[in-house]
Amino acid sequence: MKLPLFPTTVVGSWPRPNWLLQALKRRRAGEISVDEFNRVADEAVLLAIKYQEDAGIEIITDGEQRRDNFYSFIADKIEGIDLKTVAEIIDLVPDKSRFENVLRALDVPAFSIRNPVVVSRLKPRSSIAVDEVEFLREHTDRLIKVALPGPYLLTRSSWVPGISDKYYSSREDLAYEYVKLLREEIIKLRDLGVFFVQLDEPVLMEVVYGADRSQQTFMCAALFTRENPKEELDFALELINETVKGIGGVKTGVHICRGNWSRREDALLKGSYEPLMPHLIAMKVDQLVLEYATPRAGEIEVLKEYGFDKEIGFGVVNPRTDDVEEPGRIVEKVDRLAKYIDAGKIYLNPDCGFGTFAESPVNTAWTAFRKLKSMRLAADMLRREYGG
Numbered sequence: 001m002k003l004p005l006f007p008t009t010v011v012g013s014w015p016r017p018n019w020l021l022q023a024l025k026r027r028r029a030g031e032i033s034v035d036e037f038n039r040v041a042d043e044a045v046l047l048a049i050k051y052q053e054d055a056g057i058e059i060i061t062d063g064e065q066r067r068d069n070f071y072s073f074i075a076d077k078i079e080g081i082d083l084k085t086v087a088e089i090i091d092l093v094p095d096k097s098r099f100e101n102v103l104r105a106l107d108v109p110a111f112s113i114r115n116p117v118v119v120s121r122l123k124p125r126s127s128i129a130v131d132e133v134e135f136l137r138e139h140t141d142r143l144i145k146v147a148l149p150g151p152y153l154l155t156r157s158s159w160v161p162g163i164s165d166k167y168y169s170s171r172e173d174l175a176y177e178y179v180k181l182l183r184e185e186i187i188k189l190r191d192l193g194v195f196f197v198q199l200d201e202p203v204l205m206e207v208v209y210g211a212d213r214s215q216q217t218f219m220c221a222a223l224f225t226r227e228n229p230k231e232e233l234d235f236a237l238e239l240i241n242e243t244v245k246g247i248g249g250v251k252t253g254v255h256i257c258r259g260n261w262s263r264r265e266d267a268l269l270k271g272s273y274e275p276l277m278p279h280l281i282a283m284k285v286d287q288l289v290l291e292y293a294t295p296r297a298g299e300i301e302v303l304k305e306y307g308f309d310k311e312i313g314f315g316v317v318n319p320r321t322d323d324v325e326e327p328g329r330i331v332e333k334v335d336r337l338a339k340y341i342d343a344g345k346i347y348l349n350p351d352c353g354f355g356t357f358a359e360s361p362v363n364t365a366w367t368a369f370r371k372l373k374s375m376r377l378a379a380d381m382l383r384r385e386y387g388g
C-alpha cells in the first residue's frame with residue numbers, strides 16, 4: 001500500500017469509556033476473568049477504531065484499550081513482574097525524602113504509582129501485543145501501528161535493587177532479557193502484518209532533565225536512577241539498537257515525550273531535544289516520534305543543527321488541551337519543518353496518547369476526535385501544496 005505524503009497517525013492510547021474502566025477495576029479485583037474483560041475491551045477497541053477511521057487517520061492503533069497504561073500492563077504478559085505500590089518500595093528508593101516531597105507538590109495520581117517490579121526470572125505468559133493486533137486487523141483495513149514499552153523504559157522501571165538483583169546479576173543482565181523478548185515480539189508483529197512498531201522511551205527526557213531540581217517534576221517509571229546521564233543515554237541507545245538490529249519488513253520508531261499524566265503543563269518536564277540529539281541521531285530506527293505541539297519541547301531548528309535525517313513523527317496537536325488546533329496553523333508548522341527535513345519523511349501525529357493512564361485520560365474522545373480530524377485536514381492541504 002502506497003502512503004500519501006504526510007501520513008497521519010496516532011501515538012498510541014485513546015480515552016477509555018467509563019464502562020471499560022469499570023471492567024478494568026473488576027478485573028483487577030478478580031471479580032471478572034481476563035476473557036470477560038476482553039469481551040468488554042473488544043467493544044471499546046471498536047469505538048477507538050471508528051473514531052480514528054472517521055477522522056481519516058491512515059495508520060491506526062487499538063487505542064491501548066486493553067492496557068492499564070503504556071508500560072505496567074506487561075505485568076499481565078510476563079511472569080516474574082509484579083505491580084508494587086510506592087508504599088511497598090519507597091524504602092528502597094534512593095533520595096526518598098525528596099521523592100516524597102515531589103509527589104506531594106505535583107499532580108501525580110496515586111494509582112499511576114503502581115510500578116512493575118522484577119520479582120523473579122522473566123517468562124512470557126503470552127505475547128505482549130499479538131492478541132491486540134489479531135483483533136484489530138479483523139476490524140480494520142487501515143495500516144496498523146503498535147506501541148511497545150521500550151527496553152530502557154522497562155529496565156529502568158522494573159529493576160529494583162534489593163529485589164530484582166536476587167534473580168538477575170545486574171541491571172544489564174535484565175535489560176538484555178527485555179531486548180530478547182522485545183525482538184521476538186517485533187518479529188511476531190511484523191509477521192502479522194503490522195506496519196509500524198513504536199518503542200516508547202519517555203524516561204529518556206527524565207534522564208536529561210529530571211535531575212534539574214528547579215524542575216519539580218517526576219516520572220513514575222523513573223523511581224530508580226543512575227547518577228551519570230551520559231552513561232544512561234549510551235545504555236539506552238545500545239538497548240534500542242540491539243532490539244531492532246537486523247529486523248526488516250516493519251517500520252520501527254521511538255517515541256519520546258516529557259510526561260503525559262497531567263493537564264498542568266507546569267507539572268511536566270520541559271526542555272528541548274538538544275541534549276538528546278547525538279543519541280537520537282544514532283538510533284537505528286526508521287522514525288522518531290516527537291512532541292512539538294507543546295512549547296515545552298523547544299524549537300525545531302535543533303533538528304537542522306544536528307542533521308536529522310530520519311522520518312519524523314511530528315507532534316502537531318497537544319493531547320492535553322481543549323482547543324482544537326486550526327489546520328492552517330498545523331500547515332504553517334509543517335512548512336517550517338519541511339525547510340529542514342524532506343517532506344517525504346514527515347508524518348503527522350499528536351504529541352502523545354490521549355489516555356496514557358487508563359483512569360486519567362488527558363482528553364475526551366470527542367475532543368481527541370476533533371484534533372485528529374484537524375490534523376487530517378492539514379495533511380490534505382499539505383498534500384495539495386507539496387503535490388502528493
Ligand SMILES: [Zn+2]
Nearest residue numbers: 257260352353
Ligand atoms: Zn508520550
